[in-house]
Amino acid sequence: MNIIKTEGFKTNLYAIFLTVPLNKKEVTINSLIPAVLRRGTEKYPNQLEINKKLEEMYGASFNCGVDKMGDYQVLKFYMETLSNKYLPEKQNAVEFLKDLVFNPLIENDSFKKEYVDQEKENIKRIIESRKDNKSKYSLDRCIEEMFEGEMYGIYKFGSIEDLEKIDEKNLYEQYKKIINEARIDCFSCGEEIEKIDIPVKRDKEEQVKCELQEHSIKNKEIKEQMDVSQGKLIIGLVTPEGEKSVVSVYNAILGGGANSKLFQNVREKASLAYTAGSSYIRRKNTIFIKTGIETSNYDKAVDIIKKQIEDMKNGNITDDEFNSAKQLIMANLNLIPESQEDLIAYYFDQKLYDENLSLEDYIKSIEKVTKQDVIDLAKDVKLDTIYFLHGQENGKK
């Protein structure tokens, strides 16, 4: 149980996370659980009743979903309400959130068939519509290719094939298993907040753990054609395990913001793109470079990007690049306490990976990084997978 006190917010935010190791066999069925839980509880048996209740609570909001965090799959449940100061009458948000997670509507020792069928259909549609959002799709595809055969390569909603095997009975069995075995983390964030205690008895109390899975370099170059007017180029890099604060600075110099090498060289100098940047997936030792370019500029863009990575290896980093990269990271870290959701996400990640570093200490670890640290690290960064989603050569649809 975690309490994060904040002042100045108009709201309180409560969260419950159920965490299990990613697993190809169970990823689909797990992703269905939040979708079915939000359909009805013992006390509020359908969405109409749930939503009426939330609105009566002066616009409380309940959100849930699934996420991949490194090699874990996390089922997330959030309840946000106005803090007591702004409420004409006190509301029981914690009880309601607990009900939604732990007291679902059960009929004959299974979930309600109608809800399960409908939510299966919904997830099926999400999977089928993956290609609708080209930017997200291209990143997902690069992850799949780069982590082929590894846990992290699994798509978070799983597959239609596995979806078809699920019914109201086996889903309920899986739910009971998750409630019994998953790691459970609860967070309360705000003023005058309540604790969330877990209302179920569990067989064992030790927390699930998974080791970081070894990654083998793929050296892939994948091109996929689709009806797009702008090509989406994604490049996956592997970064060394070790000082993550140094990798954060490396990433910020390479593609974190407008002063980064990628933005300056791909966009500003070569005018090839509107967006060009990179993001660091700390828990997977991976950096993804993302940019949107014309199909015919593929070779040019790849060359410029490779050159930036080479430059960093050779120590070609200006003081300006280095300093503004650090500033950018600090500025982002300083903003974490300004969002209850970010605060919870930060401390959850720290707990899940047993680091328990306070935000202050984390900021200090970034401050300590030197340019030489970054140059030393740059030598061990390896290019892994290039993925390009493109239209036809002439650039037109």
Next chain:
Amino acid sequence: MEIIKNNKINETEYIETLENGMKIIVIPKKNTKKKYVIWSTKFGSIDNNFIDPTTNTEVKVPDGVAHYLEHKMFENENGVDSLYKMMALGLDANAYTTNDHTAYLFGCTDNFYEGLDELMDFVQHPYFTDENVEKERGIIGQEIGRYDDEPSWELYVNAMDCLYKNNPIKLDIAGTVESISKITKEILYSCYNTFYHPSNMVMCISGDFEPEKIIEEVKKRLIPREKMAEIKRIYPEEPKGINKKEKEANMGINMPLFMIGYKDELQEDKVKEDLAVQIIFNSLLGKSSKVYQELYNEGLLQTSLDSSYEYSKTYAHALIGGESPNPKKVYEKIKETIKNEEISKEDFERSKKKIYGDLVSEYNDVENIGRMYLSDAIKDVNSMEYIDKIDDISLEYVNEILRKLFKENESIISIVK
């Protein structure tokens, strides 16, 4: 200085209109390290035809010029780009253009005054050359290309095309590759001199500030400008009624998107009307409505409808957006509901509670506050009015708006497949 205090949400707003006509709004906020400032000119994509107040002649500019100007404002004579300079200070700096305004902004925890120096310096010092204007064409061309792949953008533009015959809100904010090819540094300077005059600008600031002190800091950084007469904007005459009933685009997406629209030609208090529309949508089509549950259970909707009411000085409309495997069927059901239903007392009271909660939550974050006050101020609305008016609104008024805006009005639908 005008001071407006609201005890319900425990916030106070300070408004100062300077001698040069510029308006500054400050919403101080204790217990936060984050500071936010947004400075805007009332110059958007719809302002493509106007009378230059200094020469009194009519000017027509290519579509997309406000947005092009936004890109070029960051350029400086010494070659330093102000956006990068601000980012190097650790500021979260950005700019954007809408149909009725262009805004420059940043949020930060440290280096606020260094950031204010830079922001107020570059916005007051345009530097355009033939070369730097030319260089931007490729980048903006890619930005336009990005929108072309964005189904939700296509959906919105087509909805506007259905609602309006002439109003330039139906145009792409960034223009087209063709229209931006005509933009020159002379056009940019001329638009700058007209629209970036303090009398046409608003600044909103939120964070842990003393209002008098921060207003002084802003005044110190303002460069004196000659007084300027009001800019007369020329908008094409918009006929009554909709332009066309529907528009469908094929973009090869799996889950079709739709947007239903109602053009609003009522002369109401827009804040009150906005709240009434929100109550109507929440009661009839929101997550707690019977209709939404039916559509959901039939698999026609998967996520809640995204309803909104948009207005400015030249347009107003209500929109209902969503995704569905069968948009036409959803459309029929929504039309039928709107035609036959009235808002009940119970739904009305519950919706009011929800909207109150949503309004209060807006005050969680200084960035949200700044953006909200700014975009309302552009429309000559004070955001604080919403919190006050939600209490006063009556069920009778809501049902009257339901009748006049929805029941007696023709609707449109835009679909992207």
